Amino acid sequence: MRFILLLVTFLSLCQCEDTQKTSQKIDKKQTSKQTKTESLEANNSSKIEEKFSKLNDKNAMDFFLEYEKNNKENTVRIVTDFGNIDIFLFSKTKFHRANFIFLTKQKYFNNTQFYRVIKNFIIQGGNSDDKATAIKRRNIGKYLLPTDTKRGYTHDRGVISMPSSDIDNPHKLASPYEFFIVQQKGGAKFLDGDYTIFGKIIKGMSVVDKIASVATDDGDWPHKNVMIRRVEILK
Secondary structure, eight states: OOHHHHHHHHHHHHHHHHHHHHHHHHHHHHHHHHHHHHHHHHHHHHHHHHOOOOBBBBHHHHHHHHHHHOOOOOEEEEEETTTEEEEEEEEEESSHHHHHHHHHHHTTTTTEEEEETTTTTTTEEESSSSHHHHHHHHHOOOOOOOOOOOOOOOTTTTEEEOOOOOOOTTTTBBBBOEEEEEEEETGGGTTTTEEEEEEEEEHHHHHHHHHSSOOOOOOOOOOSOOOEEEEEOOO
16 A cells, blocks of 8 residues: 555656656747747847938938849839829839839838829829828938939820929929829920939829829819829839
8 A cells, every 4th residue: 555655656746747847848949939039020120220221312322322233123003092003114214213112112102192183284192291101201311312314215194203302402303202193195395304204104094094183272282182002013
C-alpha cells in the first residue's frame, strides 16, 4: 500500500514537471513570437519614417531625380463617381511624372475633388475643402516644380497638365498637388509654354465630358462635390 502511494506521488510529480516544461516551452514560443512581431512593427515604423524627408523647394528636385529612377510606373487610373479615367504619363517630363506617381503612392489624391470645372475648357483636380487634404499636404511638404514645356507636347483635348501656384509666381512654377485635364474640343493651345503637359488620357474621355457638364457656382466650383475616390497605379 505504501509502495502504491509512493508510486502515485512520483507520477504526480513527473506530470507536474512535464506540464511545467510544456508551459515554459509555450511561454518561450509566445515570447519569441511576440518579440518577432514587435521587431517587425518597429522595422515597419522605421521604414515609414525613413521613406522620405519632408519636401521643400531646396530638396524636391534632388528627391524626384532619384525617385524617378526607381519608380518607373507610367499608367494610372482616377476613380470617380462618374467613372474611371485612365492616364498615361510621359517619361520625358520625368519630374512631373515622378511627382504624380509619388503622390499616388502616398494616397494623397484619395478623397480629393475636381474643384474647378469649366465646361468646354478644363476640369481641375487634386484639392479639397476637407481639412484632411491640408494635413496631407503639410505632412508631405511645401514645394513647387519648374515648368518643362519644350518636350513637343501641346494642350490637345485629353492631355493632363500641371497648373501654376497661386502665389506670386512670374515663372509659373507648377503646383505639384494639382492637375487639370483639357476638355475643350480642338484643344487649348494658347496654354502651351506656360504649363507642363505630363500625360494624356487613354481611356475615359467620356467621363471627363460628364464632369465638365456639372453645374457650378460663379467660382467654377461644382454645386455638388465631384470626388476623386482614389488614384491607383495600373502599371
